[in-house]
Amino acid sequence: MKDKIYLSSPHMGGAEEQYVKAAFETNWIAPLGPNVSGFEESIEKYLGDGNFVAALSSGTAAIHLALIIIGVKPGDEVICQSMTFSASANPIAYLGATPVFVDSESETWNINPVYLEEAINDRIAKGKKPKAIVAVHLYGMPYNVDVIKKISKKYDIPVVEDSAEALGSMYKGRKCGSFGDLSILSFNGNKIITTSGGGALVSRRQEQKDKAVFLATQARDDAPYYQHSHIGYNYRLSNVCAGIGRGQMERLDDHVELRRKMNIFYRDIFKDIQGVQVFKESSDDVKSNHWLSCILFDQITPERNPDGLREALLAENIESRPLWKPMHLQPIFKDSPYYGDGTSESLFKSGLCLPSGSNLDNIERARISKAILTYFNA
Numbered sequence: 001m002k003d004k005i006y007l008s009s010p011h012m013g014g015a016e017e018q019y020v021k022a023a024f025e026t027n028w029i030a031p032l033g034p035n036v037s038g039f040e041e042s043i044e045k046y047l048g049d050g051n052f053v054a055a056l057s058s059g060t061a062a063i064h065l066a067l068i069i070i071g072v073k074p075g076d077e078v079i080c081q082s083m084t085f086s087a088s089a090n091p092i093a094y095l096g097a098t099p100v101f102v103d104s105e106s107e108t109w110n111i112n113p114v115y116l117e118e119a120i121n122d123r124i125a126k127g128k129k130p131k132a133i134v135a136v137h138l139y140g141m142p143y144n145v146d147v148i149k150k151i152s153k154k155y156d157i158p159v160v161e162d163s164a165e166a167l168g169s170m171y172k173g174r175k176c177g178s179f180g181d182l183s184i185l186s187f188n189g190n191k192i193i194t195t196s197g198g199g200a201l202v203s204r205r206q207e208q209k210d211k212a213v214f215l216a217t218q219a220r221d222d223a224p225y226y227q228h229s230h231i232g233y234n235y236r237l238s239n240v241c242a243g244i245g246r247g248q249m250e251r252l253d254d255h256v257e258l259r260r261k262m263n264i265f266y267r268d269i270f271k272d273i274q275g276v277q278v279f280k281e282s283s284d285d286v287k288s289n290h291w292l293s294c295i296l297f298d299q300i301t302p303e304r305n306p307d308g309l310r311e312a313l314l315a316e317n318i319e320s321r322p323l324w325k326p327m328h329l330q331p332i333f334k335d336s337p338y339y340g341d342g343t344s345e346s347l348f349k350s351g352l353c354l355p356s357g358s359n360l361d362n363i364e365r366a367r368i369s370k371a372i373l374t375y376f377n378a
Contacts, residue, residue, distance in 0.1 A: 005318045008190040011359040016247030033239030042249040052209035055237035059164040059186030059199035064091035066182040080134040081111040082326040083344035101328040103340020107282045110143035119339040137166035140291035168256035168289035193248035195241040258358035263290040306352040312375040323351035
């Protein structure tokens with residue numbers, strides 16, 4: 001059996017070990033310590049001035065805390081991009097609120113501004129002004145930041161910027177993760193950088209970060225004994241995992257460029273294959289980290305289709321994956337409101353995510369290329 005080629009595997013650079021070793025040598029094996037603060041500072045420096053980072057146990061935890069800080073309560077409604085991973089929507093349900101799903105636009109695959117505004121106006125007409133907008137930079141492709149921000153300001157509805165897949169991506173020269181009223185990052189094992197498992201809440205004000213850290217450490221009051229006036233959570237990142245993150249941050253730009261080269265690699269493979277498009281930037285305003293490189297089939301036939309290619313790759317022990325199944329099609333959210341024209345559903349049926357890791361070597365790329373070309377030339 002050939003070695004497995006994963007969709008997106010962790011890529012260690014070597015510096016991680018020294019930070020983890022320091023955590024053990026100093027006995028900082030806890031959800032606080034110099035690696036946590038150092039990791040937060042490195043992300044703040046990367047994103048630029050005016051960003052305050054709280055390192056957490058996951059990106060999901062970050063969305064949960066962002067919604068709490070915004071003030072989402074049971075019975076509220078929160079607009080959420082439909083085409084995304086379930087972690088974008090689940091925290092809405094944690095709080096007893098209702099997700100209102102909005103379709104994608106074809107250029108970015110992200111939240112469609114037309115249907116976003118339609119959803120806002122319709123929910124207001126029904127007596128339920130949405131409390132927040134969860135907008136996602138899908139697969140590292142920035143959403144239409146200026147337009148979404150304009151809509152947010154027009155209706156006075158804050159944006160939670162889900163940048164879980166987009167650390168290193170840019171919109172008009174500015175880093176993703178710095179646009180929303182609150183933003184979130186993910187450092188899961190398959191992300192552009194990893195802390196094994198982890199995430200971060202990025203706020204625009206120090207007091208928001210302080211509140212996030214307070215809530216993430218069981219909301220313990222400032223008292224000599226354990227006193228709690230608020231419900232808290234065990235959401236802080238450990239000093240050991242943060243050490244991995246510090247080492248990973250030293251290689252972030254390298255990882256981004258290697259993933260972007262993978263996207264070019266696929267564009268070269270598919271340039272002479274009719275009926276398949278590689279997802280790429282549609283404007284010079286955006287720069288995607290291409291966390292995952294994806295393709296779309298113009299037409300689905302028995303001979304050429306996403307699942308057929310997925311099976312062909314799997315036969316060669318190469319992992320690929322369908323695009324995210326839209327949230328409004330998920331059984332758990334079948335009763336939630338939805339606004340759109342079916343674009344995300346069409347993308348889901350027509351697309352496939354291909355191996356995109358920054359650690360893929362020439363031999364593995366050759367295997368991928370051969371498997372793809374064999375399938376389309378059969």
